[in-house]
Amino acid sequence: MARKARQRISYVLPLANSAGGHRLGVNGLAVDTDNSILYSGGRDGVICAWDLHLDLKHAVAPEHDEKVAAQPATTFRQQVQAHTHWINDIALAQSNQALLSASSDITIKLWRPAATDRLPPQPIGLHSDYVKTLAVPSTTSDWVVSGGLDRKIYMWDLNGGGEKLCINVAEDEAGSVSNKEKGSVYALAATNNVLASGGPESTVRVWDARTGKRITKLVGHTDNIRDVLVSQDGSTIMTASSDQTVKVWSTVAGRCMYTLTMHDASVWSLFSADPDLSVFYSSDKTGLVAKTDTRDVIELDEGISVAVAQEHEGVHKVLVAGDSIWTATSRPSINRWRDVNIEHAEIDVPENYSTKRYSVSTIRSRYPSPPNRQESSSPPPPPNRPHETGTRKIPLKYMLRLSNTAPFPTPLVVEDERSASVVDGNKESAPPEVITTQPVRTLPDFSIEGQTGLIKHVMLNDRKRVLTLDTAGDVMMWDLLKCVPIKSFGKRHLEDVQKEVTTTANVANWCTVNTRTGSVAVILEENTCFDAEMYADELELDEDIEFREDQRINLGKWVLRYLFSNLITEEIRRDQAFRKELLSSKEQQRLRENAPPNIQIPPAQTNGWHAMGGDSESTATPRPINGTNNVPTTPGFSIGLATPGTFNSPVRATSGMHPLSPTAEEGEPLGKRTSHQSSQSGDRNSDYFSSGKAPNAELTPAGVITQQPATPGETAEEPATPGGEPTPKETSSKFGKKFRMGMSFSGMKKIGRTQTNEKEKPAVVEEKEEMESDSRSSKTSNSRVIDDNFLGTIQKIRFAYEDSLQSQIQNQQAHENGLPVPTPGPIDLASAITPSLPAETPVLKPPLNTTILIQEERPEAGGVADLFEGTVGTLGEQCDTLEKAAPMWLGDVLLKNQIPAKDVVKISFVLEPWQGSLPSIATDGNNRLNANRMLRAKKILAYVAERIEPAPTEEEKEAGKVLKPEEYLELWCQNQIVPPTMTLATIRSHLWRGGGDINLFYKANGKKEIKHAPQSSSIPVTPKPQPEATPQA
Template identity: 30%
Template sequence: MSSSYKRKIQISVTIRNENEPAHRSSVNSLQYDKNTGRLFSAGSDSIIRIWNASKDDSSYNESQNKRYIQSMEHHCDWVNDIVLCCNGQNLISASSDTTIKVWNAKQGFCMSTLRTHQDYVKALAYAKDVEIVASAGFDQAIYLWDVGTLTKLTATNNTVTTSSLNGNKNSIYSLAMSSNANVICSGSTEKIIRVWDARCCQKIGKLKGHTDNVKSLLVSDDGSQIISASSDGSVKIWSVGQQRCIGTIQLHNEGVWALATNDNWTELYSAGKDKMIWKTNLRDFSDSTLILEEDNCIQKILLIEEAGNKYLWTCGQSENIKRFKISNNNTTELVVRNASDVDEDEAPVEGSSTGITLTMRNKNSIKNINPSKPDNNNIDSQKKESFHLPPDIIIYGAPSIRQHVVLNDKRHIVTKDTENNVDVWDVLQAHKIGQHGKVLIDEVVKQYHKRVYVPSWFSVDLKLGMLQIVLDETDVFASWVTAREAGLGDKAQETKLNYGGIFLKSLFDRWAKSTMRYHENSNELDDVNNQTIFQLPLHTTIILSESSGRPILRSCVKDVGNETEAAILEDLMPTWAKEVIEKQVPPKFNKIPFALIPYSANSNSTNNNKNPKRERLSATEMLQVRKIMEHVLSKLVGGNDNAVNNSNNYNPNNYNPGNNAYSIGNTYNTNSQNSKILINPLFSNIENKIELYCNEQKLDPDMDLRSVKHFIWRQSGDVVIVYRHVR
């Protein structure tokens, strides 16, 4: 494996349920297998799901779990597009994780991964007659793949050649190809459509006319026509042979994102941001009807003609998938005419060379099919009622997390999902610990709030609609806490623990190399392993990725100990993680410089003391105020001389926590020096002997130095602490 992976690696962990039978975010693409009645859906939660879609909802008694068949999990980011190949035997997927994956569609497992693209892979196209798939994305590249070759790739036979189509200058959002691959076209933010002959990779031309991103494309089976949809709100029909627009359809109020045609290329369905689905007669562009209005923006429509019926599947900016049965009796007619017939109150769209322009008049020009409600003054409410055609299948999704607050203890996270449910999660244990229902998130945050400062050691990513924890070498070991702060009551209260170290140990506990290391070491380390490492849910997903987000390995807690996974991890695991997991090297402590100044007789500050005696020290950020009080009593103000001289006095400047500070959960025995301090009678009831102040605020003996700096000092430079000897 290339050593380049050693440069900068992040580790991401997804905290989720073991089984995720419903999409948790928007659904981006759909494919239907007529042979089996199975529907494949690709989601922004990184999961492809398979559903039984052979019967309508009346056959399922509202039990959607009976529709769910299987999840296909191997991607690490949004799955943007999918295509079924080889008569439903295989499925190809494209993802924002920059990969293309080849799946066994019948059994639902990943066969191989293609890493040719360097950025998000946004679109796929399929030539069914010759079994060729094309892929395109934000790296401006288009690659052609022979499906037969892809399905034969193995661990040893893992080399594949590909052809590429050059010329794009912008990120590609849409792609389409004729059934014999003689025409392939791409749409992008360049606002033009580029056309090639995929058989010889030769450019045919480029089509200009759109004024915004081209979001969807279709090519007729014979390659003679292209249909394009754009964020400019228009749909255009192009002649490939003439390389010009032969019709512009302007029916949508906002961007058009999805297109579908029937098998005969006589009916066009369009949908998009305005939630409307229109049908246009491709033999007479002036004939358009409004089919229905959806509840959310539509990103994909799939027309299925089966047993004499037409079904329209929809998905988009919702976690739900719907199917509508289409017939001529449930559509609403819209008045559309030739450009010469347009009234003055209509706004025609730029026409083509044929002079055909489709326009939508004001709302009163829409004919409502319900004769009992003819009043056009109330057309808005009538339109919504009439156009909300009830679906005969709804595949419901699950709520996705959209808001989060990391609590001060940097261990717990409060989240709010799309159904306003507020939950609490324990990062170290990688699971949910509290469900508070539909309440204000701020109320729950206040309930769990602690006045403690712990540095951040992870970041949170919600792009999948689930809680994803990201570990980076720059701060993963920043959070040292005491056993008391961590709530580990079975350990000495001042035992120092590192959250990042604990979490990494817990994640890779099954890693063969790590387990072997435990057995090689002393019983004390075995105790650490047994007592401190949390037993995380075995399904917890682990992703190793480059700093750019490009994944290099996806695994889970239960699999990291497998022989194959262990060998890969040995090569890919970043050094900063290996040091802790494999070599048991404790992370370094952060130190904070501070100054001790005697109390002024006139004030509890030193403002009136022109030349105060200042002692500059440096200590671990975990140092408790109580320890500073002990140092002050023994070294600066003096106490019982015999007691002081007979003890191994604590000195913050010389304090070395190495022997008792780092523990992956177990308490390393405190050294004798600190033990003597704890039982020294000089320091009993020290609160009655020494008082410490910072910014004129009396310090709590149980507060640590970093909390003093964060909450009270709140500025750069050495923390100034004033000490007072209470007589």
């Protein structure tokens, strides 16, 4: 059975205000040559747009030794937080109006930066694992293909058509499990007819772009394929691999034509604007950027390759436009380099070097001579160049050898040196003037500086503070509850600061933290976010709030309460409007029910009523309520009114049953949820300690009735309809066709809940079928559909309003008809939205630009999909969207102050007197107890005091001579005194430091005389489990 997708809440702490730019490394680049805009996608999930202020269409690359004027600086244009994980690739489409991004958050998003509506990037596709690469056939394309670690290639329509094609790469192999696991897609290229993909299995697959069928498979690489290019006609494919080679394939011949080895490291990126791939750029793991020109040669490896630039780190993406090259690395900055013109160029060979081709097939070099190249039909160099006459000469020190068999200048070996080397075997003949390769450009022409981002973090023991280290080496402390930085420690080692600020507090893990996008992201999940508590007297608050003694605050509920404070305010406003409208509609209905049977209307007014174009200003014209022509209803028209047969004495005899146990509002037993009163330690009546597992507390029917509004018709005391006539059912009800069946409301309310007669069984069948057909909704006892999201909580509240109002109307009608019912008060609806108060969750004021995310963990996916994104300040405006995206448990927490029920984590310990100096707490020798992990040591001492000495007298209390137990008793563990405010969890982790039961000892400190003497017994007692007795909190 498929596991249900789980939803979680995530919030991102805002960084200090700074100029635009990336916080982490850059993975993707794209350029709009028409508008001179550079786009970049980074590991921080941000897409940035930069104004280049360059002429990218008519610029020509300068010579290697040409002195050029400085180009304009690049300026920041705009940016958007597009993703919540790394952006792995970006691409432009639809005439550069649509920017596409692929991310490790498993989504493909489309952003229109030039649009007037300024919408954020919108998802157009979803993978089930990280999306690694994108490809478009051209910048005017209306579709894009994406590939990822889910071993699938998708084609997405950019005009809202969704998925157009899906290729399952894993199924391409013949059923082998091992081969299916190797189908991840790391590289993609596309034309209108052909797709090419590569990945870790070192195989290039070519697909038909229209049918998704594989055309051919190219084998030859020995390591991961990192990038792919396809020529415009689809006849040539170029691939870059971690095996340090660039291979050129022919799709016609179905084999590798050339293997280029100009790189000495893993080749990561390829770029070419040439339709035939004759001129291309490549970059590798060492940061080398090479430009290769294979025009005007017979054999491709006879072309020329130049080391253009050298980065300090591996280049993930290389991009060229005009006369500039941009490189993206793991740093947040982007460097711009001046291109090098190598058209019609040849190597400037030194005199003591010779050019020859190393080949086993032929001795005669096929490298074309300089005169032949100069007589090429290609156009001459542009005017006003240093080399406008003759052939361009590129110094040998800038050159790269294309392949092992390519012609390349090598040093000449002098005969005398060769003879000397034979005579003197200890000396090696070294070539004269060994030339090492160096890049043409040693420094970038311009650098787009990035910002500082967080790269490492450590959660502290108190689980509300975290230390971070940024790219500049600074250490910062953050408050996860207030969502702000607390203190900066400067450039220090993170571990050293951690030792200084770590406390002994031990708090349950209630959240997870990551800094993968350069910011602190906090993730809250339903199963764990309510596990942690802290004592109110340990808080540092700006406002003076009076708390109960030893009051505890749930950290998860606390932070959620104020992250969504604007949403709660909006829901309270909507709730007030709904109750007002509901009361108004019921009053209008009551007035219509009491209206006289005949109304004399003048003919002129009647004509005006039926005429569509009547005088709208006439005050005598009857008006429909709310703009609709409602037919007046008869008394008892509303759903909640029961028929006379419901209130006969046989039905009254069933009042001993408990029809309210599964409430109509909840659709489930109340035992599955806990209210905020039961979750607070100060209000509990249960014991602190127990020798065995404490029995589960059960709710009595009375308790249920007091907590939930009664549903009309569910008690035997409901009044009968005046006159004893059955009432018709409301056919316009929004709850569907169930309510059109001719049966009493009393029978309907018991569908699937209580006993029914034979006439009502068809309704039961219908209820059962609907429950089985809709797993995403729950239903109340009268078949109302409840959405399984935040909106479902609101629906339950509003259904309860309707039921309560119907019950009040029925009681009022019964009283008016003289039935023996209590005198009803005025009809009113009190708000059922009860958020936690400041005494329970002190006021927090998180920054308004704190990002809020609703995410969904999909069982079949390797990642998390974002369902909603907003900020603390905009949640009220996004209320409708949030209601559909957020989970129901969040609605229960925010609007009803109810957290999901969960067993309390307890810790077992043995409590004994120190060396027999005080009486034992148990006469039978059983001193093994367990208690809530958050129980403080002073509560244990109070438990001891109650059992070893009598309670203080009234005279002692009035005289003020009563000492608190922690003032005259001490608790010891591992020969260390336990502070009165230390919890059991902290005692276990910092003092006991082991497994099993904790051994605790108590003794007097001499400030008070213990009246009871130690009790001795000669009869040995075997400890055994027994029910515990616990002092009141």
